Amino acid sequence: DLLVVGSANADLVIGVERRPGAGETVLGSDLAVHPGGKGANQAAAAARLGARTALLARVGDDGHGRLLLDSQRAAGVDTVGALVGGAPTGVALITVDPSGDNSIVVSPGANGRLTPADVRAAGSLFHASRVVSAQLEIPLETVVEVVRSLVPGSRFVLNPSPPRPLPAEVLAACDPLIVNEHEAKVILGDAAGVSDEPEDWARLLLAKGPRSVVVTLGAEGALAASADGVTRVPSVKVRAVDTTGAGDAFTAALAWRLGVGEPLAGAAAYAARVGAATVTKEGAQASFPTAEEVASLCST
Ligand code: ADP
Numbered sequence: 001d002l003l004v005v006g007s008a009n010a011d012l013v014i015g016v017e018r019r020p021g022a023g024e025t026v027l028g029s030d031l032a033v034h035p036g037g038k039g040a041n042q043a044a045a046a047a048r049l050g051a052r053t054a055l056l057a058r059v060g061d062d063g064h065g066r067l068l069l070d071s072q073r074a075a076g077v078d079t080v081g082a083l084v085g086g087a088p089t090g091v092a093l094i095t096v097d098p099s100g101d102n103s104i105v106v107s108p109g110a111n112g113r114l115t116p117a118d119v120r121a122a123g124s125l126f127h128a129s130r131v132v133s134a135q136l137e138i139p140l141e142t143v144v145e146v147v148r149s150l151v152p153g154s155r156f157v158l159n160p161s162p163p164r165p166l167p168a169e170v171l172a173a174c175d176p177l178i179v180n181e182h183e184a185k186v187i188l189g190d191a192a193g194v195s196d197e198p199e200d201w202a203r204l205l206l207a208k209g210p211r212s213v214v215v216t217l218g219a220e221g222a223l224a225a226s227a228d229g230v231t232r233v234p235s236v237k238v239r240a241v242d243t244t245g246a247g248d249a250f251t252a253a254l255a256w257r258l259g260v261g262e263p264l265a266g267a268a269a270y271a272a273r274v275g276a277a278t279v280t281k282e283g284a285q286a287s288f289p290t291a292e293e294v295a296s297l298c299s300t
Pocket of ligand 1: 180215217236246274
């Protein structure tokens with residue numbers, strides 16, 4: 001089973017002709033409210049693929065929180081670990097202009113109140129999970145507690161997004177650390193400057209302590225790196241409509257396949273197909289494929 005520890009946000013989206021400048025008011029489209037946040041996205045993506053998935057997250061005691069938990073349950077996610085209250089549900093206020101450029105303000109809200117004590121109180125979820133996955137839209141000290149709560153034999157997968165430098169204790173637990181190019185550069189810091197080659201970044205990241213590393217490269221696929229070396233994960237050619245959620249779907253699929261015992265390179269190849277399927281549809285959670293949809297993508 002997979003345990004996702006992370007954020008849940010309501011994405012509030014308004015289409016505008018032009019994004020407002022300082023002191024300016026613009027009129028926009030009707031408001032669209034979508035479930036989001038990297039934790040909720042990854043849990044929904046995994047459950048949609050058929051993984052037995054639980055979410056440890058915190059939402060507010062409000063309408064957005066209920067919407068998020070309802071959408072998790074509809075996707076098939078076990079929400080016994082979802083905590084309610086302490087602050088309003090996290091929201092992302094998103095304006096999008098006709099060219100697709102956006103401006104986003106995030107209020108972490110309840111995500112910022114998911115504490116190390118909340119993690120300690122969720123011990124039974126850790127015992128029930130072969131793989132535990134996290135991101136960085138919750139406090140770093142909470143992620144540190146996740147690492148300390150892992151039971152022997154379980155595996156930790158981290159997508160450090162939004163990226164920031166990580167303590168050695170967290171890096172050493174990652175198997176794998178999953179980064180896109182931007183995240184790789186932030187985690188590497190000055191060391192990223194020594195090369196433009198993603199293969200080199202993968203090696204440099206591995207040298208920082210993770211047991212394995214996966215670098216996602218958008219339409220170029222991904223790289224998987226471990227003590228066995230660096231493997232190129234082939235990309236899948238699709239017509240990309242909206243890349244939102246691709247990284248979350250990739251991470252969820254990878255965590256699930258590792259949990260059922262697939263080796264890293266094979267699991268990453270499957271995750272790349274899931275990422276590719278995700279970019280063929282609009283939206284984040286609305287674009288996550290089922291296992292059947294992934295299979296039919298491969299045969300075309
Ligand atoms: P993020 O969304 O975190 O920046 P990427 O853009 O690297 O992550 O996408 C994650 C994965 O999704 C990629 O490794 C790839 O497998 C798949 N993917 C993303 N964009 C495309 C695309 N245009 N065509 C095919 N696959 C894609």
